[in-house]
Amino acid sequence: MQETRQAFAESRAAKTLREIFQSGRPLIYIRSAEEQRVALVLRAAARSFAAEPLPVLTWSLTEGMRHEDGELQEGIEGPREALDFIAAFQSPAIFHLKDFHDPLRESAAIRRRLRDLYESCLDQQRFIVITSPVRFVPEEIERDLVYLELQLPDLVELSHFLREETRQLSARGIEADSSEATLAQLARTLQGLTLNESRHAVRRAVSTTGHLGSDSLPALLEEKRLLVNRSGVVEFVTGNTEISQIGGLEVLKQWLIERKKLFQLRDNLSTDIVPKGVLVMGIPGCGKSLCVKAIGSYFDLPLYRIDMIEVFSGRHGPPEGAFVQACKMLEEMAPAVVWFDEIEMGITSADTGGEQGRIFAFFLTWMQEKARGLFVAATANRIDLLPAEMIRKGRFDEVFFVDLPLDEERADIFKVHLSRRGVDPAQVNIGRLVAFANGWTGAEIEQCVVSAMTKARLEDRDMTEQDLVNVASDIVPLSRTMKEQINHIRGWASERALRASRRPITR
Numbered sequence: 001m002q003e004t005r006q007a008f009a010e011s012r013a014a015k016t017l018r019e020i021f022q023s024g025r026p027l028i029y030i031r032s033a034e035e036q037r038v039a040l041v042l043r044a045a046a047r048s049f050a051a052e053p054l055p056v057l058t059w060s061l062t063e064g065m066r067h068e069d070g071e072l073q074e075g076i077e078g079p080r081e082a083l084d085f086i087a088a089f090q091s092p093a094i095f096h097l098k099d100f101h102d103p104l105r106e107s108a109a110i111r112r113r114l115r116d117l118y119e120s121c122l123d124q125q126r127f128i129v130i131t132s133p134v135r136f137v138p139e140e141i142e143r144d145l146v147y148l149e150l151q152l153p154d155l156v157e158l159s160h161f162l163r164e165e166t167r168q169l170s171a172r173g174i175e176a177d178s179s180e181a182t183l184a185q186l187a188r189t190l191q192g193l194t195l196n197e198s199r200h201a202v203r204r205a206v207s208t209t210g211h212l213g214s215d216s217l218p219a220l221l222e223e224k225r226l227l228v229n230r231s232g233v234v235e236f237v238t239g240n241t242e243i244s245q246i247g248g249l250e251v252l253k254q255w256l257i258e259r260k261k262l263f264q265l266r267d268n269l270s271t272d273i274v275p276k277g278v279l280v281m282g283i284p285g286c287g288k289s290l291c292v293k294a295i296g297s298y299f300d301l302p303l304y305r306i307d308m309i310e311v312f313s314g315r316h317g318p319p320e321g322a323f324v325q326a327c328k329m330l331e332e333m334a335p336a337v338v339w340f341d342e343i344e345m346g347i348t349s350a351d352t353g354g355e356q357g358r359i360f361a362f363f364l365t366w367m368q369e370k371a372r373g374l375f376v377a378a379t380a381n382r383i384d385l386l387p388a389e390m391i392r393k394g395r396f397d398e399v400f401f402v403d404l405p406l407d408e409e410r411a412d413i414f415k416v417h418l419s420r421r422g423v424d425p426a427q428v429n430i431g432r433l434v435a436f437a438n439g440w441t442g443a444e445i446e447q448c449v450v451s452a453m454t455k456a457r458l459e460d461r462d463m464t465e466q467d468l469v470n471v472a473s474d475i476v477p478l479s480r481t482m483k484e485q486i487n488h489i490r491g492w493a494s495e496r497a498l499r500a501s502r503r504p505i506t507r
């Protein structure tokens with residue numbers, strides 16, 4: 001029974017089309033390179049439009065006019081005959097005209113005929129759907145026509161697609177797990193891709209693993225990473241980072257734990273309570289990026305990173321356009337965590353055209369209006385470069401300041417990195433190391449552990465506490481050489497941000 005119910009779930013795209021049909025507009029133009037997908041969506045909309053599904057007839061220059069069962073309608077070859085056929089058709093139906101932009105461009109007679117058809121199809125439940133990879137809408141029919149660009153497929157559409165895909169794989173004798181749980185898991189992984197890209201990803205995964213099931217996830221994720229990253233500005237970040245891998249930063253961690261609950265309830269909460277996002281600023285190497293990766297995993301959502309350096313590089317067109325487009329693309333990928341990494345990176349003093357200002361203004365409006373399912377995590381080293389509106393209450397749910405780790409936090413960070421590398425922290429006098437590591441960043445603590453491990457490995461023995469101490473005495477922490485900058489950041493943040501650690505540092 002599950003199967004039947006699922007089959008009737010309506011995708012976002014099918015719903016859009018059904019609503020257009022119901023509004024009675026007979027002429028629709030869909031720009032999409034995904035003809036197969038459009039055909040599926042059309043059929044779904046045709047089914048849900050009325051109790052009795054509308055038949056879908058398809059015309060193309062090479063295939064002529066075909067009925068839904070594939071049967072050819074004799075004698076209908078050129079575009080003119082196709083339109084005449086529609087004019088003479090007496091009962092409700094949907095006519096899918098593939099690549100009809102060419103005849104529209106070439107022939108005034110065709111354009112005229114289409115306008116006549118508008119009149120004769122109106123209120124007759126006969127719908128003409130033109131599809132084309134390009135937008136070509138002649139002026140004289142512009143007002144009679146609904147123009148549509150399909151958004152990325154949603155979970156319903158991806159599940160339909162996967163069900164069909166598993167059916168085809170099984171028919172070819174390839175093992176494919178079609179349980180609802182697995183399909184839902186796979187669909188979530190494919191979210192953010194077009195249907196063609198999804199098909200490509202699935203086939204690649206099948207060719208690597210020999211079958212399709214929940215253990216195909218890593219291969220699918222990797223394909224998705226490659227496909228998403230082709231866009232250049234948005235990067236799909238894979239990998240699991242547990243909250244337990246963060247040493248210290250207890251206030252921030254506790255906040256995230258609470259936010260996760262609220263975020264999961266987002267559809268039933270008023271807009272002002274739904275978590276929008278967090279800005280994490282502070283000293284380089286103290287775990288800002290680490291925290292954002294942990295948010296993705298902890299919220300159990302895909303994580304997309306926007307590279308501000310790429311945005312401003314000009315490699316993807318004018319920065320403003322590239323940025324706006326990236327944000328739009330992310331809207332379609334909800335639910336997700338969106339990471340604006342080192343968001344101040346784009347800011348330079350040489351902004352003569354006001355482009356940076358416009359980008360940040362757009363960003364702030366977008367933050368207010370974006371889809372509920374997007375949680376924004378922005379990180380910044382030099383928050384003092386950011387426009388003041390960005391930090392003002394209400395933009396982000398919270399602004400956190402990540403300082404150099406406190407004694408206890410450094411102990412925590414040592415433990416995290418030792419255990420991650422298979423060393424039992426109980427074997428090491430952590431207190432001694434913590435004293436050595438006064439003023440170190442988390443990254444420096446990690447570097448100390450890695451160097452000591454490397455040294456021991458090279459000498460073909462286990463690492464000892466003395467290895468750690470030896471390395472530690474050689475490390476010159478950033479905070480010593482950058483004392484002034486750090487004090488500047490601290491002074492700036494103390495009034496504007498919440499400390500991510502539990503108690504204030506005593507200086």
Ligand SMILES: Nc1ncnc2c1ncn2[C@@H]1O[C@H](COP(=O)(O)OP(=O)(O)O)[C@@H](O)[C@H]1O
Nearest residue numbers: 246247284285286287288289290413442443446
């Ligand atoms: N609080 C921390 N707990 C555990 N590891 C840390 C912490 N801070 C930094 N690190 C280590 O240092 C690396 C670099 O930190 P990162 O999060 O990239 O710093 P930031 O983004 O603040 O510059 C991390 O990947 C992690 O291995």
Ligand SMILES: [Mg+2]
Nearest residue numbers: 288289290379
């Ligand atoms: Mg970082």
